[in-house]
Amino acid sequence: METWILTIFIAGFAFAYVLSPLLKARGTGRRGGSPTPSPDPFGVILQEEVELELAAGKLDQEEAQQLEQLQVPETAETDEIELEIRARRRNLKRR
Amino acid sequence: MTSLVGSSLLFSALLLAVWGAVASWTAARRSSSPHALSAERAALAVFLLLTLSCVLLVRAFLVHDFSIRYVAEYSSRNLPLFYLISSLWAGQAGSLLFWVWLLSLYTVAVIRSERRSGDRQLLPATLLSLHLTTAFFLVLTSIATNPFEPLSPAPSDGRGLNPLLRNPMMVLHPPSLYVGFVGFAVPFAYAMAALGTNRLDIAWIRKIRRWTLFAWLFLTLGNLLGAEWAYVELGWGGYWGWDPVENASLLPWITGTAFLHSVIVQERKGLLRVWNFSLIIVTFALTVLGTFITRSGIISSVHAFGRSSLGPLFLVFLIITLAVSFAMLFRRLPSLRRTLELRTLLSEEWAILLTNIALSGWALVVLWGTLFPSVSEALLGRSLTLGAPWFSAMSRPFGIALLFLLAICRALNWGRTDWRAFARRMALPLAVALGVAAVALAGGVKHGAALLAYALAVAVLLAMIVDALRIAKAKAKTSQVSLASALWNLIGRQRRLYGSYIVHIGVAVMFIGIVGSSTFSRSVTRTVSPGETIDIGKYALRFEGLKTESHSDRTSVVARVSVTNSGKAFGEMTSRKDFYPNYEPVTEVGIRSRIHEDLYLVLAGYERDGRATLQVFLNPLTLWLWVGGALAAVGGIVAWLPPRREKTQRTPPKKR
Amino acid sequence: MRSARRTWLGAILLVAGAVAIFLSGMRHSYQYFQTVSEFAQTPGAYVDRGVRINGMVDSSSVEWQPDSLLLRFRLTDGQSWIPVEYHGVAPDLFQAGQNVVVEGKVGHDGVFRATQILVKCPSKYEPVGESPKSSL
Structure with a gap:
């Protein structure tokens, strides 16, 4: 019994902290913008690796070109658009 | 009081983890950033609450609060400080708390690294898996085996730590294994996020690279520490007995190693996508299975599985995890499929594919052998077991195949390799390997498989060094610097590549140790009176007599032996039996x-008359297992470290 | 395309070969895992066959000859018992009343010749004394 009282007490404090972004968001209707992505350091390293392998004869040009094409994101954009549409639809419904 | 607060902390953490899962689900579905922030805060809150619980439990150990059952069962007043702290993970309940604390720490670390990277699209969905796993383990710790369970009346002294575990290696072995086990939850969560949000491109593979490596590194260390512990503490002359507990921690290591390699094929060629998802799902499931087996130690019988209070819970969690994640994978199959375009057998991607087949085959064999008693009991109604010799015999061909692939892989190109170039690159390693085999044969090594393994291990060593130098030479030529400075520069910059050379050299060295000690070990057992000698190899061990010593925590019977090596004095050796109160003797x-x-x-x-039964082992090359293991760990660290930044600003990279 | 088919054929042959080796290895290696009573009912069925038996070391039956390194004891489960001979050194935790697993073969004389004695300790992590649950 005491355990439950104490649990409610501790969890209460924690939830006040955890739920506050939701309560605030309802008030202002704010939707956080996505920050600009920083360049991926690993991409730079991979490119260096490829250059090295080309120089050492471990890779031919054909492979190197194929590799470059692979690094372009595939589904990210379409998905982003889809999510955006979904979010707007929901907002409309709410109004 | 401690019991009350501790349990409340765990219950609160459970509630928050459940909310975290709900919030991250909503955030992922609706792309709602307030929910995402709430899920992140829930992770932080869970971490803080669990940290407090761990501190509370460690404090209970330090002040000898025996009104907590767990403290009374795993510590005593005379236990040194070091072991008091490590008692946190000495038993089932505490180690599960430690497990889930590690998971919450990983979750917070994932959030931090995502905040830095800027691209946070996968984060909410990733948090969903992590929160769900946390919630499951919190159900275990707060309800099924609560480490804060009270004991009344409190005894005046605790039971003490099992003397077998009073060894520094044993103190570090479980936590490093756990850091490894839990670490695989992160790549698994990213994989699920990629499947769930349909972001199936290269992004998740890149994000998990270092997480996977980190988990792999600690799993490697954990297994090595366990082997070393068995060697110095269990006293049967070996370090690996193929018992279910050992196999349970080896299995995720094998599949994790396969995963580390197969993701490279996806990164470089866009292939093996379905395979990569499957491997990480299986690896995660094996870490959960491993956690269960190492905690309960039961697998020899299905009945025992059902009798443990945790067994059914773990089984349900495993089945749900496997079913849901493979269902998600199945749903994305049409967009994942790529035609397997492998141009020739002589290419790096084929070598990696074959490595993967070999590793998976090995994992299947070990899994089969480990579960065989349960499976046969369920199907045939009688329990059949497979012993250590079977495991060793089955592992041998896989070891040889892996060594062979390691030896040739660096001489291969991506895509297509010219036969002549391949032959040129392999010439030196092959020649030296043949030389070594010839010398060993002349030296009296008649064991075919061992000869082959030695030759291959040496070939791997040389192949790695040759290739590392070849790449460095190319770099020296293009950037017009000396070979040494090119090499130094590359180790700082191309850490993944050069770390892998070190790891693979370490693996080759480990193989030398494993083959030597497992194939050519000898032993003699005799009962001797003081003054008698036992001969083994070039050594003569003269038994000097027994002596009884009293210590604060134990009494010991010590046998002293003076050793001569080919007639020359070689110092003294002792072995003893320790008698701890409440426990059986330990050698x-x-x-x-x-x-x-x-x-x-x-x-x-x-015997009472002063005679002693001594067992002497002569284990060839065992030292190299530890040396190779240490090298592999160093290589893993090098590969894991973020690349050193160049002093001069590079031209910005082309659009990827 | 022909070369691709050939490589797949090769891979399948490789896997088939591995499975064949695997199964043939199994046939010679598995051991029956029995309790003392199960074993005592039909000891003849197990002559010259690898068996593992789980039981308790009968108190007052342990006989140890240090010179010839011969250990003799009776294994029991309360209902039946089997005489066991072991050439070698008993593990640390071996003692009368302890739950052990013996691995070996039974001879025509009905004496079980153990090649290995494993002391059943439910887990390295659990205290040794509290192991009543591990009775198969």
Whole structure:
């Protein structure tokens, strides 16, 4: 019994902290913008690796070109658009 | 009081983890950033609450609060500080708390690294898996085996730590294994996020690279520490007995190693996508299975599985995890499929594919052998077991195949390799390997498989060095610097590549140790009176007599032996039996490690008349197992470290 | 395309070969895992066959000859018992009343010749004394 009282007490404090972004968001209707992505350091390293392998004869040009094409994101954009549409639809419904 | 607060903390953490899962689900579905922030805060809150619980439990150990059952069962007043702290993970309940604390720490670390990277699209969905896993383990710790369970009346002293576990190696072995086990939850969560949000491109593969490596590194260390512990503490002359507990921690290591390699094929060629998802799902499931087996130690019988209070819960969690994640994978199959375009057998991607087949085959064999008693009991109604010799015999071909692939892989190109170039690159390693085999044969090594393994291990060593230098030479040429500075620069910059050279050299060295000690080990057992000698190899061990010592926490019976090597004095060795109150006796062995062999002494028993039964092992090359393991760990660290930044600003990279 | 088919054929042959080796290895290696009573009912069925038996060391039956390194004891489960001979050194935790697993073969004389004695300790992590649950 005491355990439950104490649990409610501790969890209460924690939830006040955890739920506050939701309560605030309802008030202002704010939707956080996505920050600009920083360049991926690993991409730079991979490119260096490829250059090295080309120089050492471990890779031919054909492979190197194929590799470059692979690094372009595939589904990210379409998905982003889809999510955006979904979010707007929901907002409309709410109004 | 401690019990009350501790349990409340765990219950609160459970509630928050459940909310975290709900919030991250909503955030992922609706792309709602307030929910995402709430899920992140929930992770932080869970972490803080669990940290407090761990601190509370450690404090209970330090102040000898025996009104907590767990403290009374795993510590006593005379236990040194070091072991008091490590008692946190000495038993089932505490180690599950430690497990889930680690998971919450990983979750917070994932959030931090995502905040830095800027691209946070996968984060909410990733948090969903992590929160769900946390919630499951919190159900275990807060309800099924609560480490804060009270004990009334409190005893005046605790039971003490099992003396077998009073060894520094054993203190570090479980946590490093756990860091490894839990670490695989992160790549698994990213994989699920990629499947769930349909972001199936290269992004998740890149994000998990270092997480996977980190988990792999600690799993490697954990397994090595366990082997070393068995070697110095269990006193049977070996370090790996293929028992279910050992297999349980080896299995995710094998599949994790396969995963580390197969993701490279996806990164470089866009292939093996379905395979990569499957491997990480299986690896995660194996870490959960491993956690269960190492905690309960039961797998020999299905009945025992059902009898443990945790068994059914773990089984349900495993089945749900496997079913849901493979269902998600199945749903994305049409967009994942790529035609397997492998141009020739002589290419790096084929070598990696074959490595993967070999590793998976090995994992299947070990899994089969480990579960065989349960499976046969369920199907045939009688329990059949497979012993250590079966595991060793089955593992041998896989070991040879892996060594062979390691030896040739660096001489291969991506895509297509010219036969002549391949032959040119392999010439030196092959020649030296044949030379080594010839020398070993002349030196009296008649064991075919061992000869082959030695030759291949040497070939791997050389192949790695040759290739590392070849790449460095190319770099030296293009950037017009000396070879040495090019090499130094590359180790700082191309850490993944150069770390892998070190790891693979370490693996080759480990193989030398494993083959030597498992194939050519000898032993003699005799009952001797003081003054008698036992001969083994070039050594003569003269038994000097028994002696009884009293310590604050134990009484010991020590056997002293003076050793001569080919007639020359070689110092003294001792082995003893320790008697701790409340526990059965424990044997402490004596080991003299040399470059080419270990002399290993066990006091197996003694009589009232002063005679002792001594067991002496001569284990060739065992030292190299530890050296190779340490090298592999160093290589893993190098590969894991973020690349050193160049001083001069590079031209910005082309659009990827 | 022909070369691709050939490589797949090769891979399948490789896997088939591995499975064949695997199964043939199994046939010679598995051991029956029995309790003392199960074993005592039909000891003849197990002559020259690898068996593992789980039981308790009968108190007052342990006989140890240090010179010839011969250990003799009776294994029991309360209902039946089997005489066991072991050439070698008993493990640390071996003692009368302890739950052990013996691995070996039974001879025509009905004496079980153990090649290995494993002391059943439910887990390295659990205290040794509290192991009543591990009775198969």
